[in-house]
Amino acid sequence: MPQDQKLLKYSSEYSDELSLDDELKKIRSCIQCGMCSAVCPSGSFTALVTRKIMRKALAGDHSVLSGPEIWYCSTCFNCYERCPRTIPVTNVILRLRNMAVREGYLPDNLKSVIKNLANTGHAVPLGGPDSKWAKLRELHKLKKVPPTVHSFPEALDELFTLLDKIKFNARIPYR
């Protein structure tokens, strides 16, 4: 067999980490029945196959973190409700996202969301006093600029302090 051929290397790294939490530990008893995937609405339109996510996490397959699939979950909790082994599938996916971000994986469109948050304090910023959001606010008799970081830019420093504390910039560079 040629050396460069891609071979799966098993590792319990991810399942060990998930198992630190008693609920998430249940992933180990996944029987690959596929029910979670059968009811996943997002899976009908995207490459998300929750069953495969579970299997890859158990096998320690790195692509579960580096690939885009875990980000397609809309957190509707359909899978969570149905899994016959009562595995909190959605929560496992959320934890896998945490683990992915820790290793620096995040799809580009989500990176811009992080940048927005870090730079404006809003995942969906107002976009200036003349933006369509500002006009909408005015229509509803609200202050054009909300009493948030948009009004108090000095609060951004506090956000930076928090993000620095968890070394966020090192994972997802936003500056």
Add this chain to the structure above:
Amino acid sequence: MSLERPKPRVAVYICHCGKNIADVIDMDEITEYAKHIPNVALAKNYKFMCSNAGQDLIAEDLKSGKVDRVVVAACSPLMHEETYRRVLRENNFNEFFFEQANIREHASWVNLRDHKGAMEIAKDHVKMAVAKVSNDRPLIRQKVEVTQEALIVGAGITGMFATLDLANKYKVHLVERTPTIGGHMAQLDKTFPTMDCSACITTPKMVEVGRHPNINLLTYSEIENVDLNVGNFEVQVRKKSRRINHLICTGCGACGEVCPITVPNEFDYNMGYRRAAYVPFPQAIPAQYTIDIKNCIECKLCVDACEVNAIDFNQEDEIIDLKVGSIIIATGNDIFDPSKLYRYGYQKYKNVLIAIEMERLLSSTGPTLGKVIKPSDHKTPKRIGFLQCVGSRDFHEGTHKYCSRVCCMYAIKQARQFKEKYPDSEVFIFYIDMRTFGKGYEEFYEIAAREYGINFIRGRIGEVFENNDGSLIIRGSDTLLAEKYEIEVDMLILSTAIEARKDADEVSRFFGVQFSEDGFFMEAHPKLKPVDSLSPGIFIAGTCQAPRDIPDAVAQAKAAASSADNFMFSGEVEIEPYYSMVQPEICSGCRSCIPLCPYDAISFDETTNTADINAIKCKGCGVCVASCPSNAIIQNHFTRNQILSEVRALKPWENYIKEN
């Protein structure tokens, strides 16, 4: 008074079998057809003939005096022949004036899409049954006295439980081939799914068997000969010489200590050693020693060492004659030898073991006292793998098509035991399907995954390679991810198949029991007679019938014991009157039938110079009838005339004869 036999008046009943028959075969048409067959006095159809109402229908017609013979066209006679015969008996008719035409298995079920064809076949069957019943003769079942003692062959967990159950009522002879009772279960360390220690539940039972006043325990013994007289089986047992007088031996072990010969111990699957003077394991029953003649060099050091003078080098094999009323065969199973599956490297790579060897390594009384070590360097392995279905679920020559039922569970058990001993280790189970069907089994499996962190990888391993240090590279495909993988493990355990004993055909010949396709002994009916053999009074139980676990083996043991009890308790048994008879005035004395009888039922009468059939031993197989060159043998209920009447009922057949 006319000497002519009165014309038979046959009642024909067609059963709908719910919709099983009626959906395919038009009931009105076939009933109408039946009415016109010669000798038929009436024909009816009913939804379920076997129901009470159906049986009453027959009873009423019999009582009315209009009919005297009965044909039921329904399911297989294996299913309900006895039901309908009873109706005749209860209404004072001879029960052999009855025939069952099987129009379900033979006509409707096999022609679901061809109703016309099904009808044609069904009509033929009914016609043949009417012809046969018209020619049937009344027969009477003979009664013979039954000896109220039982023989159990094989003292594994199955044989021991059957023996203990019967010994409360009867004298029981328990014959075991090896020097100790216990079978495979004695070799196990713990048992799934409860994880109780195997020895803790087996040894008290072994002691009970050894001490019970009603049990005649014959270990180190073999069946020598069996005379298959139903209800009075005559059995010869060879009690092999142990060169030690068991009435005197105290089991002190002094002989074993001085014995200079060391040989691999079969009980530990040759991983430990024993002397030529030995007990297989410390809790063996009987606890007395055995000198293994094959390996003893006759130095006789033991003779001096034995303080009670129990050793007797002149002791000879003893032949013991038994007469018993029923027999339970519980000879257990062998374990598949995977060395022919060279790709897994058993006996080629040092660190590839089979599960029963792992069982001995895990056992606190095993050769390593419970420490799991690699054969290559005697160090404890850090990563181990279990490969499932080795020799099972495989359609190659030399392997087995069936699932062995216990290996999924014992692999999980051993994996859990290993993890308990070595929590930092990594364990992989390579499986096709995890089959955890029993009570508490799925839960056992789930905990193994969740709490023990055992890795279950779906897919059969393709190849195994050995590294220089003895570790192994396993190459397979994760069928759930459709990705190839390579894993390095320190040790690989093969979950090998449960298979029929290599000498099963010898046992089958002794006792006249049949084999299924898979090599195990065949039950009389897979659902309704699971522990009966086809020979009355002989029962089968445990893993000699099919692979199974201990709970199922014990359940069968108890079922067989209760069936044997049922067979013996009234003191007499009825023999089916189907036996064959030699007509001495026709027999030419050629003796050709004698060696053909599978039940040894034919002898030769030197005074009359004719063959003679023992009605009690004869099972009515008909082999001799067909073989006799003089047509001298008649078989009751299947006489030449009766069979030809069925054949003649088929017109197309006659045409066939004419044309050819």
